[in-house]
Amino acid sequence: xxxxxxxxxxxxxxxxxxxxxxxxxxxxxxxxxxxxxxxxxxxxxxxxxxxxxxxxxxxxxxxxxxxxxxxxxxxxxxxxxxxxxxxxxxxxxxxxxxxxxxxxxxxxxxxxxxxxxxxxxxxxxxxxxxxxxxxxxxxxxxxxxxxxxxxxxxxxxxxxxxxxxxxxxxxxxxxxxxxxxxxxxxxxxxxxxxxxxxxxxxxxxxxxxxxxxxxxxxxxxxxxxxxxxxxxxxxxxxxxxxxxxxxxxxxxxxxxxxxxxxxxxxx
Amino acid sequence: xxxxxxxxxxxxxxxxxxxxxxxxxxxxxxxxxxxxxxxxxxxxxxxxxxxxxxxxxxxxxxxxxxxxxxxxxxxxxxxxxxxxxxxxxxxxxxxxxxxxxxxxxxxxxxxxxxxxxxxxxxxxxxxxxxxxxxxxxxxxxxxxxxxxxxxxxxxxxxxxxxxxxxxxxxxxxxxxxxxxxxxxxxxxxxxxxxxxxxxxxxxxxxxxxxxxxxxxxxxxxxxxxxxxxxxxxxxxxxxxxxxxxxxxxxxxxxxxxxxxxxxxxxxxxxxxxxxxxxxxxxxxxxx
Numbered sequence: 257x258x259x260x261x262x263x264x265x266x267x268x269x270x271x272x273x274x275x276x277x278x279x280x281x282x283x284x285x286x287x288x289x290x291x292x293x294x295x296x297x298x299x300x301x302x303x304x305x306x307x308x309x310x311x312x313x314x315x316x317x318x319x320x321x322x323x324x325x326x327x328x329x330x331x332x333x334x335x336x337x338x339x340x341x342x343x344x345x346x347x348x349x350x351x352x353x354x355x356x357x358x359x360x361x362x363x364x365x366x367x368x369x370x371x372x373x374x375x376x377x378x379x380x381x382x383x384x385x386x387x388x389x390x391x392x393x394x395x396x397x398x399x400x401x402x403x404x405x406x407x408x409x410x411x412x413x414x415x416x417x418x419x420x421x422x423x424x425x426x427x428x429x430x431x432x433x434x435x436x437x438x439x440x441x442x443x444x445x446x447x448x449x450x451x452x453x454x455x456x457x458x459x460x461x462x463x464x465x466x467x468x469x470x471x472x473x474x475x476x477x478x479x480x481x482x483x484x485x486x487x488x489x490x491x492x493x494x495x496x497x498x499x500x501x502x503x504x505x506x507x508x509x510x511x512x513x514x515x516x517x518x519x520x521x522x523x
Numbered sequence: 524x525x526x527x528x529x530x531x532x533x534x535x536x537x538x539x540x541x542x543x544x545x546x547x548x549x550x551x552x553x554x555x556x557x558x559x560x561x562x563x564x565x566x567x568x569x570x571x572x573x574x575x576x577x578x579x580x581x582x583x584x585x586x587x588x589x590x591x592x593x594x595x596x597x598x599x600x601x602x603x604x605x606x607x608x609x610x611x612x613x614x615x616x617x618x619x620x621x622x623x624x625x626x627x628x629x630x631x632x633x634x635x636x637x638x639x640x641x642x643x644x645x646x647x648x649x650x651x652x653x654x655x656x657x658x659x660x661x662x663x664x665x666x667x668x669x670x671x672x673x674x675x676x677x678x679x680x681x682x683x684x685x686x687x688x689x690x691x692x693x694x695x696x697x698x699x700x701x702x703x704x705x706x707x708x709x710x711x712x713x714x715x716x717x718x719x720x721x722x723x724x725x726x727x728x729x730x731x732x733x734x735x736x737x738x739x740x741x742x743x744x745x746x747x748x749x750x751x752x753x754x755x756x757x758x759x760x761x762x763x764x765x766x767x768x769x770x771x772x773x774x775x776x777x778x779x780x781x782x783x784x785x786x787x788x789x790x791x792x793x794x795x796x797x798x799x800x801x802x803x804x805x806x807x808x809x810x
Contacts, residue, residue, distance in 0.1 A: 267539075268541070318539070436579050436612065437615065437618040440577060440609070440612070440680070442606060442630075444602060459618075459630065
């Protein structure tokens, strides 16, 4: 069901990772993704995988939960693997049949791509599982404050993001409800040709859009009523401050990054 | 053709840190023609419970039988079942999607695979039942008033001609006028079609005067399942569950404490009136 969107939803358990400063987790995720693209040999990927597994272990979010979150991107993964497998040229050629050619660099590329994508998704999922949307956008707002000098509306972007994130579970719930209501009227979402199934989505999408608009209007009114006027002069209830745990985490992060670069250079 | 629930257990998010045991060992039997109120505090599991009646939710443990057949047995046609057990969700007007009221009401019977003639007949009949005349047929559902929208949505379920009609908080968010309209429709329904109506509510007041049987759900368990009078006898326990007896029951209790011999278990205003008048009459003679 639609309720089962595990990707990107906060997983409420108590762990050192949950307590870290959101800015730390944001930069860690970003640098981790960078490290995945720096990596170009098996040793690098092994290190990246090990680091992620360790972090997952510390976060106390079950690995099963991550795997469930990977399900929606399975098709994407498959397609990108196939493209890499068949469309990468080079030597030596392993299989050649009709218009299909599989080369050794192709196989390697396909595997690297798959590993990279899986780690990328799991890595960013780890951030969203351990950070509430509010603290995430808080972190983003504070971490990117320097962009204000270039007239980037940091606060507004952060607010938009937090609202968007806040609405994901609400709309997922709503979609689930509407789907059930239509199923109670005999709607069939599971069978039929692609065209039939696309048509079956109309009774779901129309009410969902209407409800999204209604909620948006309500929210705008509520914000207006509480005199929301953007970021200027707004104070925080929980201002962000780095703790000792964050410093240790930063140290570990840079050590990891240095190792990945080292492995790339020497191997 | 009863609906039976046997030892039904239901969990949300089983096996994660967010696991919730919503229904605990529920046993129920609902018969045709009954008028039942399902009452429970917010979060008691009543909405989850009713989604088991037509197989929208699958019990984690236990069985749901319709007409003696396990609805999750192999090859059981659950879509056909949903035509027999009509479920009207909370705020059903949110499910309207067609460009006009009439086509929207046709959605259910069309999904049942009926012929065009029959679909039209049923849509007309159910719109008539909920009191929406021909002038509404071609209107967009989104230009109707709250109460009208809700009645149109209920007509959408009625058009499937169910034997059971389950309604989750059908009067939530309506003004008193809209509320009376809905209850009026439900009563006509029972009288004209003789189908079972199952009314979910957190308000005793709404339910007491209409239903013949009350099922009280508390923390996922069936706390009481009896005629209203017997259920309200336990009004102190009901209060602990965040529920209450109808106001007139309290008035009757208070009068009794002050020495007027009224029936302490009246549940509706007319009953209370009769009982109080009788008691006053007797007192007069006593003096």
